Amino acid sequence: MSKNQVLFERAQRTIPGGVNSPVRAFRSVGGTPRFIERAQGAYFWDADGKRYIDYIGSWGPMILGHVHPEVLDAVQRVLANGFSFGAPTEAEIEIAEEICKLVPSIEQVRMVSSGTEATMSALRLARGFTNRSRIIKFEGCYHGHADSLLVKAGSGLLTFGNPTSAGVPADIAKHTTVLEYNNVEQLDEAFKAFGPEIASVIVEPVAGNMNLVRATPEFLNALRERCSEYGSVLIFDEVMCGFRVALGGAQEVYGIEPDLTCLGKVIGGGMPAAAFGGRRDIMAHLAPLGGVYQAGTLSGNPVAVAAGLKTLQLIQRRGFYDDLAKQTRKLVDGLSHAARDAKVPFSADSIGGMFGLYFMDSVPGSFAQIQHGDTKRFNAFFHAMLDAGVYFAPSAFEAGFVSSAHDDAVIDATIDAARGAFASLAA
Structure with a gap:
């Protein structure tokens, strides 16, 4: 054996x-x-x-491949000073400045430890900002394992969502509407039916969890237009495609600015790090400035930030x-x-x-x-x-x-x- x-x-x-x-x-x-x-x-x-x-x-x-020598050196130098502090570090500012520089739609950013944390926090923020409950997601797009996101559409086009995981209450799932990816007609119908209720639309602009599937420019432009028209928050989940498809992510490729962006994977350089960020007026609703609570003991962990910051610097070659x-x-x-x-x-x-x-x-x-x-x-x-x-x-x-x-x-x-x-x- x-x-x-x-x-x-x-x-x-x-x-x-x-x-x-x-x-x-x-x-x-x-x-x-x-x-x-x-x-x-x-x-x-x-x-x-x-x-x-x-x-x-x-x-x-x-x-950059596994065990890149410059990333390894950056991590080893930080490790000698301590693993975690539960208090701010200068490196957190540096990686925030780097992210905001590379992704122009992000005016402020909050570090977290996983992609799931980034998407669930961004959705809570969108709901707090708009005072609305409904979100729209798309079939085949995976945004982590938060309750609101483990939802599949019902039998009708715009029926309430049904949980696709045991342990997700129907009362939570009903606030999520699932539509077909790249289907502009369905999107228009959803906004006509629920527009004033829609807090946010979340989408992978380049999907990676139903295999690689690209959004069409027509589809993403329609998302931007409908969200602007109805005052809904457009969230690009670039946890996977961010810094993967281009230095500025998929939003650079398509030339479309979302209101919020979720990042992960590359920004940790292999360490547990992720982030969400976007418009300053939306981010101002986060605690301690606003009433939308989000926290994390290991958010901005110095070891993860060191790996991520060095990675972001090297991919700019x-x-x-x-x-x-x-x-x-x-x-x-x-x-x-x-x-x-x-x-x-x-x-x-x-x-x-x-x-x-x-x-x-x-x-x-x-x-x-x-x-x-x-x-x-x-x-x-x-x-x-x-x-x-x-x-x-x-x-x-x-x-x-x-x-x-x-x-x-x-x-x-x-x-x-x-x-x-x-x-x-x-x-």
Whole structure:
């Protein structure tokens, strides 16, 4: 029995499902999860000592690759002074100034410890600012596991939401309306029906949790126009795509300014750090200035801030995003050619350092379209690549990530492995 199997059996005795986040359990793809012992650059090694090319990058944060020497040095220098203080530090000001400089729509920012904290706090703030209760979210967009966000639409177009997780009270879910991503007509109908009740619309401008799905410019422009018209707060959840698709995030790519933005992943450099921020007049409603309460013992933790601040400084190097996008595009083009040679239905897309792989003929634009993908074929591909030493997300509904450490040799090795994997699918 492999060490990975031994560890998984042991973990299940004390940890529900043997993992601390569900997708790690390999339930959708089958098999034994890999327990990682160390990482370096574009690679990590499991408990059995096998090396993998890593395309999850801790689900996005490792944009510089693992254990970047300058980030490691920044963390080590801060560690020598203490792990946590529960009091302000100058570094918190520095990272806030950096975020506000890089994302112009953010005039003020509040640090938190996770993406879920960022989105739930932003929604509470939007409700406190507008004195309204209803929020709109979109099918396939994941905004963390707060009660208001674990909601699926009912059978009718604009029916009250129904909980998609046990433990979410219906009285909370009813305040959330779920619409189809990229559907402007549904959005217009929702505002006509509920406009004066809508506190906020929250959206991933580049979705990553139903696989990579881009918003259309028409859709995001409609969101901005309707929110401005009805006085609703537009929240861009850029926890995943922020600093991933461009230096200024998806809002830079689309040229649209939200009222609030949620950030995470990259701004922690692999450490637990996230943030939400936006218009000064909205942020002024946060305690201690206003009546919307939000707090956190580890918010702005000095170790996490050190990793995040150094990461934000390094990704500003000239040509960084051009090179990152080039390597990501080289990956998806190579995979697409390999699939085409094997006559396997397949498509792929990328933006910045994010990519999506779809076992279907065309790139999807919504969760409903994603559902038509061949998940059995994806699962077979995933395991063939895993056996070849390439670690993609263990789910057909997750985006992938490339780092600046994924050089030509790494990408070429991935494409070579994919040729064999696709050939096995066609056999």
